[in-house]
Amino acid sequence: MKINEWSRHGIQALWALLTNSYLAGFLQGKIYKGNLKKICVPGLNCYSCPGAVGACPIGAIQAVVGSWNFKMAYYVIGFLIFIGAMIGRVVCGFLCPFGLIQELLHKIPFPKKIRTFYGDILLRKLKYVIFAVFVILLPLFVVDIMGQGAPYFCKLICPAGMLEGGIPLVLMNQSLQSAVGWLYAWKGVLLMITIILSMIIYRPFCKYICPLGALYSVFNPISIFRYRVDDEKCVHCGKCAQTCQMQVNPVENANHPECIRCGRCKKACPVGAISCGMRNR
Amino acid sequence: MAKIRESRWIGIVIAMLGILMMGYGICRGEVDVVLAKAVRICLECIGIG
Numbered sequence: 330m331k332i333n334e335w336s337r338h339g340i341q342a343l344w345a346l347l348t349n350s351y352l353a354g355f356l357q358g359k360i361y362k363g364n365l366k367k368i369c370v371p372g373l374n375c376y377s378c379p380g381a382v383g384a385c386p387i388g389a390i391q392a393v394v395g396s397w398n399f400k401m402a403y404y405v406i407g408f409l410i411f412i413g414a415m416i417g418r419v420v421c422g423f424l425c426p427f428g429l430i431q432e433l434l435h436k437i438p439f440p441k442k443i444r445t446f447y448g449d450i451l452l453r454k455l456k457y458v459i460f461a462v463f464v465i466l467l468p469l470f471v472v473d474i475m476g477q478g479a480p481y482f483c484k485l486i487c488p489a490g491m492l493e494g495g496i497p498l499v500l501m502n503q504s505l506q507s508a509v510g511w512l513y514a515w516k517g518v519l520l521m522i523t524i525i526l527s528m529i530i531y532r533p534f535c536k537y538i539c540p541l542g543a544l545y546s547v548f549n550p551i552s553i554f555r556y557r558v559d560d561e562k563c564v565h566c567g568k569c570a571q572t573c574q575m576q577v578n579p580v581e582n583a584n585h586p587e588c589i590r591c592g593r594c595k596k597a598c599p600v601g602a603i604s605c606g607m608r609n610r
Numbered sequence: 611m612a613k614i615r616e617s618r619w620i621g622i623v624i625a626m627l628g629i630l631m632m633g634y635g636i637c638r639g640e641v642d643v644v645l646a647k648a649v650r651i652c653l654e655c656i657g658i659g
Contacts, residue, residue, distance in 0.1 A: 404635025411628030490655035
């Protein structure tokens with residue numbers, strides 16, 4: 330089945346709505362406090378978003394690794410390994426609200442859209458460094474006198490927390506407004522940079538920064554759900570590589586770590602040589 | 611190596627490993643830490659401090 334771009338956005342929007350369905354939170358400036366928050370969502374979705382009904386896996390890893398009594402997040406990392414081994418970066422293409430926001434921003438006309446640039450490939454390794462340093466090492470080793478580490482990625486880098494939690498909660502809570510300082514300004518600047526870059530480059534946060542994408546990318550080549558190119562059908566026209574916004578060539582590697590499995594290549598193929606699924610053939 | 615990557619079994623084995631890790635994490639109480647963090651406004655996440 331070939332999936333249309335706007336149908337995919339529909340799925341992304343539906344998933345974003347489902348995982349942020351505590352609508353009362355937006356009206357009251359509060360967050361959901363129920364038991365569903367024991368469960369992680371697969372995509373990047375701040376748990377301080379007023380609508381969030383699940384836990385952000387990246388925030389949850391830092392919370393467990395940075396806690397004084399646990400130093401390894403078996404539950405959350407096990408969850409991400411399971412999702413990664415099942416579907417790989419399908420999560421990025423279909424189940425990440427922050428990915429959807431960047432994609433919609435990229436549809437805004439801009440004088441010059443950049444597909445790639447010198448150092449693009451090297452810069453994509455940055456997300457692995459961010460995962461190792463800000464999600465694991467800093468919360469694990471830079472701790473207070475109680476032995477607790479802060480969620481350094483959420484605190485210093487994540488623009489999703491600012492957009493989904495910081496802006497709505499501060500707008501609706503006077504006590505939070507009085508506590509706004511340099512960190513809020515810093516995260517505001519990062520959010521603005523992300524928004525502007527998203528208009529110019531396709532999903533810049535996902536390509537260069539996202540630690541969740543970094544983790545899922547490792548599983549793309551071995552996941553049960555995967556893409557396949559039929560060599561006998563392929564006419565090597567290059568249309569799949571041309572249409573890919575993540576600059577992946579499916580003919581060279583149909584399950585490249587950078588592929589977010591959006592299905593554009595499948596739709597672009599004139600001879601139907603690209604397929605995907607859980608079955609072997 | 612390419613054959614190993616082509617096989618679905620590696621994905622199935624790793625998915626099962628993920629389930630085992632989740633189970634172990636749940637047994638030792640990590641879920642409570644996740645819940646405790648998720649039900650309070652994360653001041654670091656929203657840029658307050």
